[in-house]
Amino acid sequence: MTEPQFDVTPARARDITSYDIESDVVVVGGGCAGVSAAIGAGAAGADVVLLERTGGLGGASAMSGGLIYLGGGTALQRACGIEDTSEEMHKFLMAATGPGPDEAKITAYCEGSVAHYDWLVECGIPFKASIYGGTFPEPETDDGLMYSGGEDTYPWYEIATPAPRAHIPQMQDKKPGERSAGWMLMHHLAETAERHGVRNEFNTTVERLVVDDGAVVGLVARRFGDSVTIRARRGVVLAAGGFVYNDSMLAHHAPMLLGLNKLGTDADDGRAILMAQAIGAAVKHMDASECAYAGTTGLIAPSIVVNAHGQRFINEDTYFGRVGQAVLFRQDARSVVVLDEETWEKVPPYERMLQPTSVCATLAELESEMGFPAGSLEQTVTTYNEHAAEGKDPIFGKQQHWLKPLRSPFAAIDLRSKMFLTVFTLGGLDTTVDGEVRNVSGETIPGLFAAGRTTSGIPAAGYLSGSSLGDGTFFGRRAGRAAVAD
Ligand SMILES: Cc1cc2nc3c(=O)[nH]c(=O)nc-3n(C[C@H](O)[C@H](O)[C@H](O)COP(=O)(O)OP(=O)(O)OC[C@H]3O[C@@H](n4cnc5c(N)ncnc54)[C@H](O)[C@@H]3O)c2cc1C
Structure with a gap:
């Protein structure tokens, strides 16, 4: 690494005499992946605490355009007269998210996509049954469906039958980058989490894992300078975003991204990835990046x-x-x-x-x-x-x-300058379809789960607009549920 990193040395459970906070499942990060994980765990009957370093829920997810990549014949696609199947979606994602697409995740995602859309609607998120016909990446209108991955362009239309798959929460008077359809998504996810009794602990920056005989049993965090200990009776879900704001990690894993515009928040510092690596977690596709062209x-x-x-x-x-x-x-x-x-x-x-x-x-x-x-x-x-x-x-x-x-x-x-490219990282922890974090030997680490841009997911290397909120909410929810079952 090019500069000193955080101290992510794991704490030993036997050195901790008492915990300040305790619950069944502890989620780190209040973006789309973390809040979905909290809902997943809460809906499965667990007592859930969500730790967020800022003063509220949202993260980069709340700043986003709100495009959520779903398909296979969702109710919204059908209402817009679009025919789509999970098989065609699977073919497209396998080709467009590579090299190195995660087939297990893509299969689960395509098979579960219709039900995931229904779940978002159950969470109260509104979608308007109309197709955006413009070309701007983040529609200025309140339309609900659009192409967002070039599905209808060469070579993709030769590989899979094209269909618009970006599902966009309905919202008027958008202010891109500040308060857009991503805000609407997070507003309703936050309300749903509250209904499931999720307790939020704000201004709490997680710094280290607590480990007992190889299993993750808690976390050490910092709040206004004080150390806070948190015990997770069943599991910890790391959903703390990516690492585009950590130049040292970029220099180590993705030097091409240095000096480019960053898309996200300064909380995308990679700390959660490093915390897991410190106990042997494996990472994938750390050089991969979304890259918005000016x-x-x-x-x-x-x-x-x-x-x-x-x-x-x-x-x-x-x-x-x-x-x-x-x-x-x-x-x-x-x-x-x-x-x-x-x-x-x-x-x-x-x-x-x-x-x-x-x-x-x-x-x-x-x-x-x-x-x-x-x-x-x-x-x-x-x-x-x-x-x-x-x-x-x-x-x-x-x-x-x-x-x-x-x-x-x-x-x-x-445009011969880096200032015309805007990036966020796609690489992260190597996880199963249920968010279990694998170690470098390929075994899952007991008690440790992850989701969203803390992990490598659907957009393994190739990116499509909507695949980050899509995979964050989908695999976040699964990780939360799996943590309860652990
Ligand atoms: C302007 C903009 C537009 C975008 N548009 C789209 C789009 O339309 N569709 C799409 O799919 N993607 C879009 N993206 C990308 C997408 O928003 C992110 O990739 C996605 O929101 C990541 O979700 P996440 O839950 O993994 O992370 P986040 O939403 O960033 O949430 C992570 C949370 O973890 C917290 N955190 C971090 N570290 C710690 C710690 N140590 N302790 C406690 N809490 C911590 C952070 O404060 C944050 O709240 C856009 C991004 C931006 C910025």
């Missing part, structure tokens, strides 16, 4: 995106997070959007957050202004235009309705 679909799909050599590298109409991952991991975080005036005029106003950085009459001028190798951009655009005029993109498979030859005047939006 150019959203309404801007880039009718344009072309080129690398530092003036060459295309992806179908621009696919999920913008997939474009972001391609830019980060395959193009060293450097890309340029090239378009023409006519295209720019048609970009929806709310997708014009980026402005052209160069405007030129000829491609030769633009190429020279951007410092591309001579002839590279001209060659790229000439080939693209020839195919676009015939309604084809044989190289990358962009769909016909986005194809139009680019004509003078041309413009470029220079």
Whole structure:
């Protein structure tokens, strides 16, 4: 590690003479995964305490766009006239979340998706039976269903029958990043947890596990400078988010993410992962990351995106997070959007957050202004235009309705900087479908469970909008239930 880390040395149960707090199940973290775990445990009859380091529930989940990836024929999909099956969803997730998709989790998730949607509705979360037809990643409307993973773009439509699967809690007057549909999700999950008698302990930062003969039996936390001991009679569920705010962990596991914009809260410090690693827990996909690209679909799909050599590298109409991952991991975080005036005029106003950085009459001028190798951009655009005029993109498979030859005047939006990519980590603890944490030998650690971005889950490497809240709520709830049974 590049700088001193937290002290995560486990405490020994025999050294603790009394506990300040005691309950059957203790959940760490009040985001979507933790609150779902608390509900799961509470609904199974357990006495549950939730420890949260801030002054309230929510975490990154409450700041989020609220997209929840579900399918297989949910009631909302059916009400919107969408046909979907868990088999098609399974095929898509196996292909799109790799490399290294977690098949056991994907199978459980697809099979349980319809019932999970019903459960969210039972929790009081409203969904409007309408499909969002726009291109912005987080709909400004209160529509309930949208495509969020490029399912209807190449190559995915050849692999699985496409269906919109992002389920979005209904909410008006959204303020993205502050109070959006994720707030609505958390509002109702918090109320449901309260109904199940979950006790929240705020301003309580968990620092270490308490271990007895290899089993996790509690936690040591800090509250306003004082040490607090907590006993878990049945199990501990770690749901404390990811580690994008821990530069030392990034340097160790995912150096490509250093210097990029971070999506989450500063509580995403990876401490819960380190606490579990300190007793032998295994981790997975620690270099994986969601990567939101500054150019959203309404801007880039009718344009072309080129690398530092003036060459295309992806179908621009696919999920913008997939474009972001391609830019980060395959193009060293450097890309340029090239378009023409006519295209720019048609970009929806709310997708014009980026402005052209160069405007030129000829491609030769633009190429020279951007410092591309001579002839590279001209060659790229000439080939693209020839195919676009015939309604084809044989190289990358962009769909016909986005194809139009680019004509003078041309413009470029220079995105050759890390500041145009925004990331959160996807790697974390290696868990079973019931949230049991595995150790480095592949055995489960008695008493220890985890969920959400503290774990590696559905988005193993490839990401789809909605897969984080989806897997956090789904596997969180399962982890809570399993902790009761432990
Ligand atoms: C602006 C924005 C938009 C997004 N949009 C979407 C979207 O539409 N769909 C989607 O799927 N994902 C989206 N995401 C990502 C998603 O919100 C997160 O990945 C997800 O909420 C993680 O859930 P979690 O429960 O694992 O963590 P969190 O929701 O972050 O909850 C973790 C909680 O643990 C607490 N905590 C941390 N450490 C400790 C500790 N040591 N002791 C006690 N408590 C601790 C934190 O304070 C926090 O409350 C978005 C994220 C952002 C920021």
